Amino acid sequence: MRTTLAVLVVLAVASGAAAGPLDAPGADKAVVCSACHGPGGQSPSNVMPILAGMPSWYLKKAVQDYAAGRRPSPEMEPYAKQVLQLGVDEIAAYFSGQTRQPAAVRPDAAAVERGRAAAAQCVVCHAASGKGDPGKGIPDITGQPQGYLQSQMLLFKADRRSPGDESLKALKAFFRQIADEQIVDLAAYYSSLR
Amino acid sequence: MTRVTRREFLATSGTGLGLLATGCAPALKGDFAPKTGRRVVVIGGGWGGATAAKYVRLADPSVEVVLLEPGRRFVSCPFSNLVLSGVRTIDSLTFGYGGLRKHGVRVLHETATAIEPDARRVRVGEGYLQYDRLIVSPGVEFQTEQVEGLAEAGDQVLHAWKAGPQTVMLAERLRAMPEGGVFVLTVPPVAYRCPPGPYERVCQVAWYLKNAKPRAKLIVLDANQNVVSKTALFRAAWQAYPNLEYRASNKVVKVDPGVRQVTTEFGDTVKYDVVNLIPPQRAGTIAVQADLVSADKRWCEVNHVTYESVKHPNVHVIGDSTIGLPVPKSGNIANAMGKISALAVVRLLNGKEPQALAPGNTCYSWVNDKEAIAVVNAYKIDGGKVVQIEQKLTPGQSAQWGQHALGWAASIWNDMLG
Numbered sequence: 001m002r003t004t005l006a007v008l009v010v011l012a013v014a015s016g017a018a019a020g021p022l023d024a025p026g027a028d029k030a031v032v033c034s035a036c037h038g039p040g041g042q043s044p045s046n047v048m049p050i051l052a053g054m055p056s057w058y059l060k061k062a063v064q065d066y067a068a069g070r071r072p073s074p075e076m077e078p079y080a081k082q083v084l085q086l087g088v089d090e091i092a093a094y095f096s097g098q099t100r101q102p103a104a105v106r107p108d109a110a111a112v113e114r115g116r117a118a119a120a121q122c123v124v125c126h127a128a129s130g131k132g133d134p135g136k137g138i139p140d141i142t143g144q145p146q147g148y149l150q151s152q153m154l155l156f157k158a159d160r161r162s163p164g165d166e167s168l169k170a171l172k173a174f175f176r177q178i179a180d181e182q183i184v185d186l187a188a189y190y191s192s193l194r
Numbered sequence: 195m196t197r198v199t200r201r202e203f204l205a206t207s208g209t210g211l212g213l214l215a216t217g218c219a220p221a222l223k224g225d226f227a228p229k230t231g232r233r234v235v236v237i238g239g240g241w242g243g244a245t246a247a248k249y250v251r252l253a254d255p256s257v258e259v260v261l262l263e264p265g266r267r268f269v270s271c272p273f274s275n276l277v278l279s280g281v282r283t284i285d286s287l288t289f290g291y292g293g294l295r296k297h298g299v300r301v302l303h304e305t306a307t308a309i310e311p312d313a314r315r316v317r318v319g320e321g322y323l324q325y326d327r328l329i330v331s332p333g334v335e336f337q338t339e340q341v342e343g344l345a346e347a348g349d350q351v352l353h354a355w356k357a358g359p360q361t362v363m364l365a366e367r368l369r370a371m372p373e374g375g376v377f378v379l380t381v382p383p384v385a386y387r388c389p390p391g392p393y394e395r396v397c398q399v400a401w402y403l404k405n406a407k408p409r410a411k412l413i414v415l416d417a418n419q420n421v422v423s424k425t426a427l428f429r430a431a432w433q434a435y436p437n438l439e440y441r442a443s444n445k446v447v448k449v450d451p452g453v454r455q456v457t458t459e460f461g462d463t464v465k466y467d468v469v470n471l472i473p474p475q476r477a478g479t480i481a482v483q484a485d486l487v488s489a490d491k492r493w494c495e496v497n498h499v500t501y502e503s504v505k506h507p508n509v510h511v512i513g514d515s516t517i518g519l520p521v522p523k524s525g526n527i528a529n530a531m532g533k534i535s536a537l538a539v540v541r542l543l544n545g546k547e548p549q550a551l552a553p554g555n556t557c558y559s560w561v562n563d564k565e566a567i568a569v570v571n572a573y574k575i576d577g578g579k580v581v582q583i584e585q586k587l588t589p590g591q592s593a594q595w596g597q598h599a600l601g602w603a604a605s606i607w608n609d610m611l612g
C-alpha cells in the first residue's frame with residue numbers, strides 16, 4: 001500500500017501535470033458550447049437546453065438535423081457544422097458522460113402536479129419514466145429546463161421545429177390538440193423528473 | 195455565480211496574495227510572490243482574462259494562476275446598453291471575483307505596469323511576478339488624440355464604452371436631456387470593440403426617447419460607410435424610430451463641449467444637448483508598451499491555435515487586443531479565446547502538442563426592451579489559421595431571440611466567473 005502511494009507520487013511529480021475536469025475526452029472540443037449551454041453542458045438558464053447527461057444518439061441526431069437545416073435554428077446551424085467538423089461522436093460521448101444536475105429554475109409545484117396527470121398522453125412514447133426509447137428515436141425529456149421544454153412543444157405545435165418532417169407529422173397533430181396552458185404544466189412536470 | 199455581496203467584497207481584501215493588493219498594504223517590492231511551481235500570470239480580468247484564468251485551473255489544477263486586474267468588480271459590457279434605456283440596472287451586470295478564487299485563482303487587484311519577456315516577469319509597480327507563460331487580455335484603449343478637444347473635455351464627453359461609471363453617467367444625462375433635445379452618438383471607424391454595439395445603443399437610446407421624450411432627436415454620426423454589422427436587421431429595426439437620423443461616412447474629428455458641438459472631417463458641425471462620442475480604439479496600453487502590437491501600433495498578431503504573440507515567446511494575447519483572425523471583437527470571442535488559449539498553455543507547459551481548436555461567436559443585440567436580433571459565426575482551423583465555416587443571422591427580430599440572449603448571458607457569465 002505504502003509503496004504504491006510512493007510510486008504514484010513520484011509519477012505525478014515526474015509528469016508535473018494534474019487531472020482537471022477538462023481532462024475528460026472530448027471536453028476540449030466542446031469548449032465553445034458552454035457559452036450558451038453552460039459549463040459541462042449544465043445550462044443555468046430556463047431557455048437553453050441542458051446537454052449534460054444527454055444520450056449520445058439523440059445529441060448526434062439533433063446536431064445532424066441542425067446542420068442540414070432540417071431543424072431551423074440560427075444559433076445551432078453554424079455550431080452544428082462546427083461540431084461535425086470537430087467530430088460529433090467525441091462531443092456526444094463527452095456530454096453523455098456528464099451528470100445532469102436539476103434545472104436551475106425550479107418549476108411551480110402545483111403546475112408539476114397538473115402536468116403529472118396530463119402526462120398520461122405521453123407515456124406511450126416517452127415511457128412512464130420520461131426517459132424515452134432510443135430504439136424508436138424518442139428522446140429523454142426529463143430534467144430539462146421548463147422554459148426549454150415548453151418552447152419546443154410550442155414549436156412542434158406551430159410546425160416550426162423540423163417543419164415538413166413526415167415522421168413527425170402525427171406528433172405535431174397530437175400537440176395541436178393540447179392547450180398552451182397544459183403545455184406549461186407538462187413542461188413543469190418533465191422538468192421536475194430525474 | 196452570484197452577484198457581489200458585502201461579505202464577499204470584504205473577503206476579497208483578506209487572504210493570501212489578496213492582502214498585498216489592499217490599499218493599506220506596503221508597496222509591492224521585488225519578487226513579492228515567489229513562484230512555487232509552474233505559474234501562469236493573466237493580465238486583465240475581463241471577458242478573456244477571467245475565462246483564461248479559470249480554465250487553466252480547470253485544465254490542470256497543479257498550475258498556479260495569478261490574475262492581475264485593478265477593478266474589484268467585473269461589469270459586463272454586454273447588456274450595458276440596456277442601462278441607458280433603463281431596462282436594466284448596472285448592478286444586474288456587476289459581479290465579484292469570488293468564483294475565480296474558488297477555483298484557486300489568486301486574484302490580485304493590481305495593474306501590470308510592464309512585461310519583461312526575456313526574464314519572464316510582469317512588473318507591478320516596484321515589484322514583479324515571475325511566470326512560465328503569460329496571458330494578456332487588456333481589452334481596448336481609446337485613441338483620444340484622434341479627436342481634437344477630446345482629451346481636454348474629460349467627463350464632459352462620455353464614451354461609456356467600458357461598462358461602469360460612464361454608463362451610469364450617460365444614462366443620467368439622457369434622462370436629464372430637455373424634452374426637444376438632440377442626442378448625438380458617434381461611431382468610430384473599424385476596427386473597434388463590438389461591431390454591432392453602437393447600433394444596439396442607437397436602438398436603446400431611440401427606444402427610450404420615443405417613449406420618454408417623443409419630441410427629442412437622435413443623430414448618429416458614423417465614420418463608416420454603412421452600418422458595420424447586422425446591417426439589414428438594424429435598418430429594419432430602425433423603422434420603428436422616426437426620431438432617429440443616421441448619417442453614414444460622417445467621421446467626427448473634433449468636439450467642443452463649451453459650445454456643445456462636434457465637427458466631422460468634412461467640416462460639418464452638429465450641435466448637441468447630450469453627446470456620446472465613442473473614440474477610435476487600439477489594444478490595451480500594456481500591450482502597446484510591451485511591444486506586442488504590429489507595425490500599426492494598434493493591435494496584436496497571434497498564432498491562431500495557441501494565441502502566442504508573434505513577437506514575444508511565452509506571451510499569449512487574447513480578446514479585443516488581437517487582430518488578424520476573421521472574428522469580431524466580442525465578449526463571446528474573448529471568452530472562447532480564453533478557453534482555447536488556456537488549454538493550449540496547459541498543454542505546452544506539460545510538453546504536449548496544442549489541440550487545433552477554433553472559437554465560436556454569437557452577438558445578440560437588443561432592438562427595443564424585449565426583442566433582439568443575433569449574428570452567429572462558426573469557425574474551423576485550416577492550415578493553422580482560423581477560417582469561418584458559416585455566418586447566420588436571425589430571421590428578423592423577436593422576443594424569442596431576446597429570451598435566448600438572456601440564456602446566453604446567464605451561461606457565459608457563469609462560464610467566466612462561476
Ligand SMILES: Cc1cc2nc3c(=O)[nH]c(=O)nc-3n(C[C@H](O)[C@H](O)[C@H](O)COP(=O)(O)OP(=O)(O)OC[C@H]3O[C@@H](n4cnc5c(N)ncnc54)[C@H](O)[C@@H]3O)c2cc1C
Pocket residue numbers: 237238239240241242243262263264265270271272273274275304305306307331332333334354355356357387388391478479480512513514515523524525526527528556557558559
Ligand atoms: C456597449 C457594449 C456592448 C457590448 N455587447 C456585447 C455583446 O452583446 N456580446 C458580446 O459578445 N460582446 C459585446 N461587447 C464586447 C465585449 O465587451 C468585449 O469584446 C470584451 O469585453 C472583450 O474582452 P477583453 O478581455 O478583450 O477585454 P475586457 O473585457 O475589457 O477586459 C480587459 C480587462 O483588462 C484590465 N486591464 C487593462 N490593462 C491592465 C493592466 N495593465 N493590468 C491589469 N489589468 C488590466 C481592465 O481593467 C479590464 O478589466 C460589448 C461592448 C460594449 C462596449
